[in-house]
Amino acid sequence: MCDTCGCNLTPGNRQFAYKPVEPSATTVSVLKGLLQKNDDQAAHNRAHFDARGILALNLMSSPGSGKTALLEATLAALKDEFNCAVIEGDLETENDAERIRAQGVQAHQIVTGTACHLDAHLVHDALHHMQLDGVDLLFIENVGNLVCPASFDLGQHLNVTLLSVTEGDDKPAKYPVMFRAADAMLISKTDLLAVLDDFDPAKAEAHLRELANPAPVFRLSAKKGEGLAAWLAWLREQLTAQRARVAQGRTRLPKIQPDGVRLHTA
């Protein structure tokens, strides 16, 4: 602690450290969210989805936890039932979008270059390259990263966070901001549990609850087609709920919206 750099200031004594405002200055109180521009754009995107009755889902996870494989299995199961579309986010390549198009489903690739997350503006630009009329489900596959994507609202209604069994079951405790934002947690690659017995799905779920998150947890293997039924049933339920909201002129914000900000500005 020293008296020169200010590191001895604490919340208790901080008010004494401030010099009174000089006559040539004025103080304005603002209480404004700093991601306001992103959030305004996100609200605009969400209005586009709601106007067309689309349910938009944001998929987030580490790289390699199986987001694209999950989408392939999901689209194979649902594409005859619903009109689906996909936005892919990656630093480089069109590889993932090509895998989706191979299923006969409309996909647009956002190549972020070096950006580690999608934001509402990138998604809005992507929407201009897509045919949204008639779409029921829009999946947005975020950049593989357990940190930044959790801080940006894209305009989606729901966040889905994947945790593969090749990762640690303590990931929700290590990346709390990401897992707190999940409206559903998918434990993926469960076919490998037989050989990776140090991953305990019950512990992963307990860590999620410690983040005060009531989200449903689905255990599945996209590759082997195991456990998909519960996930697909949840998607159908969510689409029905979205259609009911749209009919009443309401919308749904994903869990990413900070409660604290709402309480402060209320």
Next chain:
Amino acid sequence: MHELSVAQALVDAVESLIEQNGARAARRIRLRIGPLAGVVPALLTSAFPLAAAGSRCERAELDLIEAPIRVRCQTCGAESEAAINRLLCAACGDWHTQVVSGDELLLERVELDLQEEPQEEPMETLNYGSPP
């Protein structure tokens, strides 16, 4: 990491406050950041001068207030402090809680400089080398 884009959003927000209030510059900027916002105060502090360079926030001091994490229990009603990865009620241990503080990323207060721009020196006093 995205602290530079947060710093740019901050500069934009303060610039528009300067404009609205007819001020000359910002002197001091106070932000409230909760640990659950996903923004690292130290990284934001280093990113701010880059985002503010050439703007009217360039000379402003940045005060970052780290908000404590507080949760309200939906089961017993108690309000308590919590850790970033354990948002449990300190009174009853239940996980059915709501975060009431700790996920903010808020521009709280800005101190603005109202002084008039100094009058420009008349041109002729600068023309030392001009021929008579």
